[in-house]
Amino acid sequence: MRKHRIAAIPGDGIGKEVVAAGVEALTALAALDGGFELEFEHFDWGSDYYKRTGLMMPADGLEKLKPFDAIYFGSVGAPDLPDHITLWGLRLAICQPFDQYANVRPTRILAGIDSPLRNAGVGDLDWVIVRENTEGEYAGQGGRSHRGHPEEVATEVAIFTRAGVRRIMRFAFRTAQARPRKFLTVVTKSNAQRNGLVMWDEIAAEVAKEFPDVTWDKMLVDAMTVRMTMKPRSLDTIVATNLHADILSDLAAALAGSMGIAPTANLNPERQFPSMFEPIHGSAFDITGMGIANPIGTFWSGQMMLEHLGEQAAADRLMRAIETVAANKTLHTPDLGGNARTVDVTAGLIAAL
Ligand code: NAD
Numbered sequence: 137m138r139k140h141r142i143a144a145i146p147g148d149g150i151g152k153e154v155v156a157a158g159v160e161a162l163t164a165l166a167a168l169d170g171g172f173e174l175e176f177e178h179f180d181w182g183s184d185y186y187k188r189t190g191l192m193m194p195a196d197g198l199e200k201l202k203p204f205d206a207i208y209f210g211s212v213g214a215p216d217l218p219d220h221i222t223l224w225g226l227r228l229a230i231c232q233p234f235d236q237y238a239n240v241r242p243t244r245i246l247a248g249i250d251s252p253l254r255n256a257g258v259g260d261l262d263w264v265i266v267r268e269n270t271e272g273e274y275a276g277q278g279g280r281s282h283r284g285h286p287e288e289v290a291t292e293v294a295i296f297t298r299a300g301v302r303r304i305m306r307f308a309f310r311t312a313q314a315r316p317r318k319f320l321t322v323v324t325k326s327n328a329q330r331n332g333l334v335m336w337d338e339i340a341a342e343v344a345k346e347f348p349d350v351t352w353d354k355m356l357v358d359a360m361t362v363r364m365t366m367k368p369r370s371l372d373t374i375v376a377t378n379l380h381a382d383i384l385s386d387l388a389a390a391l392a393g394s395m396g397i398a399p400t401a402n403l404n405p406e407r408q409f410p411s412m413f414e415p416i417h418g419s420a421f422d423i424t425g426m427g428i429a430n431p432i433g434t435f436w437s438g439q440m441m442l443e444h445l446g447e448q449a450a451a452d453r454l455m456r457a458i459e460t461v462a463a464n465k466t467l468h469t470p471d472l473g474g475n476a477r478t479v480d481v482t483a484g485l486i487a488a489l
Pocket residue numbers: 150154210211212213214215219223227395396397414416417418419420421422423428429430431433469471
């Protein structure tokens with residue numbers, strides 16, 4: 137029997153609720169499949185751990201994670217801790233050292249779920265957003281001087297390396313090539329960001345030559361929000377910088393119906409390190425502990441994890457079950473306009489499996 141070892145890091149807020157649901161669903165799926173086993177180990181890292189120890193994860197946390205086949209993550213962020221401490225202390229502290237440079241975010245309108253776009257339904261929005269995940273605007277370069285004085289200065293320097301841009305462009309072109317439309321939109325802002333993003337455009341054009349069967353176009357990020365909203369069918373695969381794709385993918389999730397549905401894979405495509413799978417949403421303080429968090433984004437992230445682990449049949453089965461649950465309005469949580477609870481959706485998903 138094939139065995140996959142998964143590190144589960146629920147983190148904070150509703151992360152704990154949705155990862156519990158996801159582990160339950162994936163464990164049920166593995167039992168039904170019979171061909172593989174998922175061995176989960178739980179790590180209680182995050183804001184509570186920080187309040188006890190002063191660290192979001194132990195100093196040897198990465199060493200502990202390294203032997204795992206994948207990481208199943210919830211979210212980080214607590215109302216009484218600064219967000220930059222929690223984010224950099226755990227999520228980015230894993231993504232960057234593990235070189236998870238390709239952040240992949242599929243978005244689709246699932247049958248049964250209403251898009252806020254007046255005329256959009258199933259099939260009108262079917263995108264994969266590829267986000268550069270290790271540098272750009274979130275490289276962590278910068279600092280503060282003259283703290284507390286009137287002349288205080290803060291810099292936040294975006295870093296674009298030729299190697300970093302080339303590898304994300306290649307990944308994005310490969311992703312586009314594997315989809316039926318073979319169409320990639322490169323998001324940029326090279327009119328205003330005249331150094332890093334001009335190189336970004338140049339490298340896109342160079343890499344495009346390696347993929348003659350992929351059609352591509354280029355879009356300024358501000359105009360991209362308009363195109364996503366007004367002409368969703370005109371898009372397929374999208375590549376953007378760390379910051380731009382962060383923003384565009386929340387928009388994409390909202391246009392597909394809810395933040396609670398959207399999944400993410402943080403991939404180290406060379407498989408030198410474990411990759412990490414998580415819903416795109418955060419800790420959702422406003423609904424934490426109420427038992428109404430939508431677990432679909434976490435289930436879908438589990439589906440991406442199974443694909444990465446080579447369990448394609450189980451991944452397909454899980455996706456069909458997600459579609460069955462989405463189509464059933466009695467299983468919609470409040471973010472989708474229903475009154476189902478996390479446990480109802482989880483039980484419904486397992487029944488659909
Ligand atoms: P959020 O995603 O936590 O919440 C935004 C809104 O969407 C809220 O109204 C919330 O209730 C709703 N929502 C999100 N997920 C949902 C779900 N599964 N089911 C139902 N409703 C859902 O974003 P925020 O409020 O900006 O951030 C809260 C905290 O989370 C902050 O500390 C932030 O730094 C952190 N955060 C972490 C991550 C991450 O760990 N990857 C991502 C985003 C935000």
